Amino acid sequence: MTFTRRQCLAMFSATAAALAIPLSGIAEAPRLIMHYGDNLNPLSFETGDRMNGLLVDLMNAILRDRMGYDVVHQGFPWARAQQLVREGAGDGFCTNPTAPRREYAFFSATPALTIDFELFYNRDNPEREIIESVNSLEDIRNLSIVDYKGNNLARSIYPRSYDVLWANSPENIIRTLAEGRRDIYIGNPLYAMRIIREQGLEDTIARKPVSIMPPTRYHLGIRKSYPHARAVLAHFDLEMAEARKQGVVHDIRQRYY
Structure with missing residues (x-):
């Protein structure tokens, strides 16, 4: 009503x-x-x-x-x-x-x-061209993913065949991307951008909007x-x-x- x-x-x-x-x-x-x-x-x-x-x-x-x-x-x-x-x-x-x-x-x-989720990645990633063209869950099937333990939404969305590293914290997720150990993270931009700024990684980590996960x-x-x-x-x-x-x-x- x-x-x-x-x-x-x-x-x-x-x-x-x-x-x-x-x-x-x-x-x-x-x-x-x-x-x-x-x-x-x-x-x-x-x-x-x-x-x-x-x-x-x-x-x-x-x-x-x-x-x-x-x-x-x-x-x-x-x-x-x-x-x-x-x-x-x-x-x-x-x-x-x-x-x-x-x-x-x-x-x-x-x-x-x-809050619409966004995709985060290292600007120097050799797969950058592929990452920047991502628009669907199917598009990331060959990319390595990082997310945090306890994220039940991500676990329900990513197929078991996908290469997902489950990190202990959001801070570890951003560090993993910065070190080039994973290709992408899809998550809440509010949390991610706070960590990126705190760690001085604005020039290292890039972001793009995606609709793979619901807002x-x-x-x-x-x-x-x-x-x-x-x-x-x-x-x-x-x-x-x-x-x-x-x-x-x-x-x-x-x-x-």
Whole structure:
């Protein structure tokens, strides 16, 4: 079901009334406790006692600045962060709305963030011409691949006959490419570019867009027991649409690319 902006604001007004909180001129804003993975730089990461990252900035821009919430950002190991939302100790998170998560949370209709995977390779690779022409899974069948242990998506996509080295960490993946020990890595460009910059490898590692793996979509999820959760999410969807039109989302993304 979709809502017009007028319907959404009417529902949100009802939410505020039910909570005895006016929408303007308030001394205390309604609180929303958001949970994140605390070591998912640059999406979400902890510095001292403060959460930072792309998802944190996005939630501040929409939930705090446009919807008027007192947003509390808390970081935990990702499995723990999700469990706390399930138990009601946290109110929401920003993630892929899988079937298990839908059991205890409602999700926004549209993603707050979509990340298309990219292909990374060494600029001096002798197979560079072949790599730069890659457009499909079939195109990489004769290339050597590196990915990280625990990446179930990659394991489900790469045929067993493909030559895949499973590295211990994203840092090891980039190092492997830089040393010329593997041809390609297909993954999240946010994580990869952070490591490439940190290791000073911008002139060594190149990247190109590919559609071999599905994009990662991060939706706002709110626990089902949160008051008027569906109305809050409908309002969020509308504010996200307006923020995109105004370039707010683009500007936040550019800080991390």
